[in-house]
Amino acid sequence: MSRFINLFLPIPLVFSLSGCLEDSNAQTAENIFTPVEFSVISQGSQSDLSTEQYLVAKNEDRFNEIWLSVPSISGDVPLVDFAENNVLTVLSSIGVCSGLEVTNVEENEHTIIFNLTEVVTFDPGLCDPSPEAFENFSYAMIAYPKIFKNVSVVWGYREDF
Incomplete structure (x- = not known):
């Protein structure tokens, strides 16, 4: 048996x-990913929201709604051609002594992926900002071609000191 x-x-x-x-x-x-052209149309700091958020604007009304919901954005209002582009707004929890870098954007059949990197620019042991600096968080607005797919964000980390 x-x-x-x-x-x-x-x-x-x-x-x-x-x-x-x-x-x-x-x-x-x-699952083969190909590069997508993109441009960072606004980047800097904001102090209204301390939680990470990813907001997609596919038209001017939605973009204006996002812009007005974060009045402390440090950059100028960018001009966007919504007939050709969407905009991903990344409101990060990256604060003092670090920065936000958009590394690349890729797509496959179902998804568009935004690869972002938190870049620590100062040795954390040497970073001693003012108390006000702790209230500022990095943001970026990324324009990309009109693609109607699921959006994913992948984070990396790099020390640059």
């Missing part, structure tokens, strides 16, 4: 594994 089980047990396992390998190869083809 034991030999019978040993002879037939590997056969379903082989079929099972080969099916997984075929599915895995199909997934790889769907």
Whole structure:
């Protein structure tokens, strides 16, 4: 009886594994990411919101709503052609002694991914800002072509001191 089980047990396992390998190869083809052109149209600091938020504006009304909801934004109101572009506004929790960098933007069949990096620009042990500086958080507004896909944000970290 034991030999019978040993002879037939590997056969379903082989079929099972080969099916997984075929599915895995199909997934790889769907997950190829290609670069997307983008521009950072406004970047600086704001003190209204200390929680991380990602807000997409696909038209001028939504963009104005976002702009007016964060009156402490340090930059000028950018001009955006919403016939050609969407805008992702990143309100980060990155504060004093660090900065926000938009590394790149990519897309696949289903998703557009914004790769952002928190860049620590000063040795944290040497950073001694004023109490007011602790109330400021980095933001960026990123214009990208009119793409109607799910938006994902991926964060990285880099020390630059």
